[in-house]
Amino acid sequence: MDTTLTLAIAGIATGCVYALVALGFVLIWKATQVVNFAQGELMMLGGFAGLGLVTIGWPWPLALAGAALAGALFGLLAERVVLRPLLGQPHIPIVMTTLGLGFMLKGAVTMIPGAGAETHALPTPFAGQSIAFAGATAAADHFLVIGVTLLLGAALFGFFRLAPLGRALRATAQNPRGAQLVGIPLARMQGTIWALAAGLAAIAGMLLAPLTFVHAHMGLIGLKALPAAVIGGFGSIPGALAGGLLLGLVEAFAGFYAPEGVKDIAAHVLVLAVLLLRPAGLFGRPQENT
Amino acid sequence: MRRTLVVIVLLALAAAPALLSPWGLSQLTFVAIYIVAGTGLMLLAGHAGQLSLCHAAFIGVGAYVEAILHARGWPLPVSLLSATILASVTGIVAAWPARKLSGIYLAIATLSFGFIVQEIFMRWESVTGGNAGLAVANLDAGRFYWLALAASLGALWLLGRLLAGRLGRAFIALREDMTAATAIGIAVPRVKVTAFALAAAFGGLAGALYAHQLRFVSPEQFDWVMSIELLMMLVIGGLGTRAGIVIGAVFLIVLPQAIALLRDGLGWVTPPAGIELFAFGFALVLTLRYAPAGLAGWLGKSASL
Numbered sequence: 075m076d077t078t079l080t081l082a083i084a085g086i087a088t089g090c091v092y093a094l095v096a097l098g099f100v101l102i103w104k105a106t107q108v109v110n111f112a113q114g115e116l117m118m119l120g121g122f123a124g125l126g127l128v129t130i131g132w133p134w135p136l137a138l139a140g141a142a143l144a145g146a147l148f149g150l151l152a153e154r155v156v157l158r159p160l161l162g163q164p165h166i167p168i169v170m171t172t173l174g175l176g177f178m179l180k181g182a183v184t185m186i187p188g189a190g191a192e193t194h195a196l197p198t199p200f201a202g203q204s205i206a207f208a209g210a211t212a213a214a215d216h217f218l219v220i221g222v223t224l225l226l227g228a229a230l231f232g233f234f235r236l237a238p239l240g241r242a243l244r245a246t247a248q249n250p251r252g253a254q255l256v257g258i259p260l261a262r263m264q265g266t267i268w269a270l271a272a273g274l275a276a277i278a279g280m281l282l283a284p285l286t287f288v289h290a291h292m293g294l295i296g297l298k299a300l301p302a303a304v305i306g307g308f309g310s311i312p313g314a315l316a317g318g319l320l321l322g323l324v325e326a327f328a329g330f331y332a333p334e335g336v337k338d339i340a341a342h343v344l345v346l347a348v349l350l351l352r353p354a355g356l357f358g359r360p361q362e363n364t
Numbered sequence: 365m366r367r368t369l370v371v372i373v374l375l376a377l378a379a380a381p382a383l384l385s386p387w388g389l390s391q392l393t394f395v396a397i398y399i400v401a402g403t404g405l406m407l408l409a410g411h412a413g414q415l416s417l418c419h420a421a422f423i424g425v426g427a428y429v430e431a432i433l434h435a436r437g438w439p440l441p442v443s444l445l446s447a448t449i450l451a452s453v454t455g456i457v458a459a460w461p462a463r464k465l466s467g468i469y470l471a472i473a474t475l476s477f478g479f480i481v482q483e484i485f486m487r488w489e490s491v492t493g494g495n496a497g498l499a500v501a502n503l504d505a506g507r508f509y510w511l512a513l514a515a516s517l518g519a520l521w522l523l524g525r526l527l528a529g530r531l532g533r534a535f536i537a538l539r540e541d542m543t544a545a546t547a548i549g550i551a552v553p554r555v556k557v558t559a560f561a562l563a564a565a566f567g568g569l570a571g572a573l574y575a576h577q578l579r580f581v582s583p584e585q586f587d588w589v590m591s592i593e594l595l596m597m598l599v600i601g602g603l604g605t606r607a608g609i610v611i612g613a614v615f616l617i618v619l620p621q622a623i624a625l626l627r628d629g630l631g632w633v634t635p636p637a638g639i640e641l642f643a644f645g646f647a648l649v650l651t652l653r654y655a656p657a658g659l660a661g662w663l664g665k666s667a668s669l
Contacts, residue, residue: 103468166599174646174647177644341476349469
């Protein structure tokens with residue numbers, strides 16, 4: 075029982091990070107019909123930005139906000155410089171461009187002298203503490219990750235439901251031409267969604283740090299978050315969150331009970347099963363899957 | 365003009381063993397191997413329009429089959445053929461979930477398939493040697509060059525023949541408009557599976573040669589980065605053209621050497637790790653932005669001006 079609960083908390087915490095990265099994938103996909111394969115690298119960039127800010131003495135919560143802002147600005151820049159010129163092209167060139175962007179980011183970070191090729195610890199204010207919870211103990215960091223994700227989820231929900239910008243973004247995702255007709259500037263919406271997705275990725279990078287450290291290859295997590303998004307139903311925001319949490323839980327339990335290696339490919343086996351049996355994802359509607 | 369160019373290139377390739385250092389010859393052999401692998405992926409991604417992100421898995425299966433059979437003393441033609449066939453079977457397995465998917469869902473399914481195959485290389489230790497990998501006996505470098513060269517020219521020739529035929533036209537129809545292809549009576553799922561099987565067969569042959577060239581196979585060689593690099597190579601070379609395969613393969617091999625030269629020129633003691641990755645990504649982004657038809661298309665345009 076204790077083990078189950080501890081595993082579940084750890085799984086949910088990892089799942090929250092997957093969910094945040096998956097959310098970035100889904101936001102960009104919904105708004106621009108582009109799968110951003112650089113999403114994992116944007117997360118890595120956020121991890122390094124946070125690391126830099128903490129190193130120069132910023133307190134952790136401020137560094138989190140700073141990393142999110144830096145990530146958002148970078149997302150804005152990447153959309154404007156790299157992706158907007160390709161607007162309207164078929165999907166292979168655009169997907170390849172995001173892959174190229176990912177390679178560039180990973181290469182550039184690795185090139186940072188004295189830091190890029192190393193693995194860094196980025197401790198949260200609660201590092202090393204644990205909390206007893208219903209008969210089980212779990213790392214305080216796990217609760218921090220879950221808490222921040224919940225807050226972000228609530229904030230995003232409010233933003234998309236209530237804020238004029240959020241509603242404009244939803245309109246753009248539903249019907250770009252219709253949105254344009256009622257006066258929503260499409261290009262600016264795309265930039266905004268990239269900023270939002272990259273900001274979320276940066277936060278995910280800082281939240282992942284206590285679980286796996288900060289290093290140039292941490293963007294590989296993105297290649298698990300992408301299947302997580304598909305498992306939940308690509309194009310559905312609650313689906314992305316659910317897919318991320320599901321994957322985190324499956325990995326936590328597989329890592330404990332299943333033979334070595336099962337944990338590492340759980341995401342990929344699950345996504346193939348979902349694509350075979352229910353191509354629209356667990357929460358998607360069939361007609362969305364084209 | 366074009367014929368003259370081909371004749372010159374063929375003569376240069378024939379003279380290469382006499383002219384090049386052993387190192388140069390091995391680089392040329394790598395180019396030939398990448399051409400074989402690239403031909404398969406070009407067929408699938410460039411002509412049939414199926415964005416596959418697991419080509420490294422097919423190359424890996426070919427490499428492991430060759431490593432294992434060669435160690436057991438199988439004659440080279442038989443082991444190469446076995447590697448090609450088993451890789452092709454892997455391609456059919458990969459195509460099974462993929463046959464009803466398209467676009468980005470296909471990309472994700474193949475990406476995940478590649479991760480699973482790599483995990484099998486790692487965990488099936490009794491056969492693959494796990495993370496420690498397998499050593500492969502080397503072949504005579506001079507004769508091996510001819511083998512790789514023959515394989516690359518044969519692959520390019522075969523692709524040309526294939527595209528001239530009914531199946532090749534079906535591939536292109538698939539890429540251009542799947543609904544229209546279905547409407548004119550093309551069995552889309554079957555053609556897709558065929559494209560995967562053929563692409564994987566080329567990949568398997570390339571993998572078998574790759575195993576001999578490196579004399580070592582291990583799981584991390586066949587990771588997703590290899591699949592992406594091959595795709596990038598084709599996009600930079602020029603998607604949908606045979607010249608693009610050759611130019612892309614040369615680019616892939618020359619890029620690290622160019623960076624090494626640049627390093628000497630700038631007086632860096634050690635190049636910062638990651639510069640190759642950065643340069644490769646940058647080259648790709650630039651190509652897609654300014655020369656969407658790739659270097660082959662760009663050269664073709666400049667030549668006709």
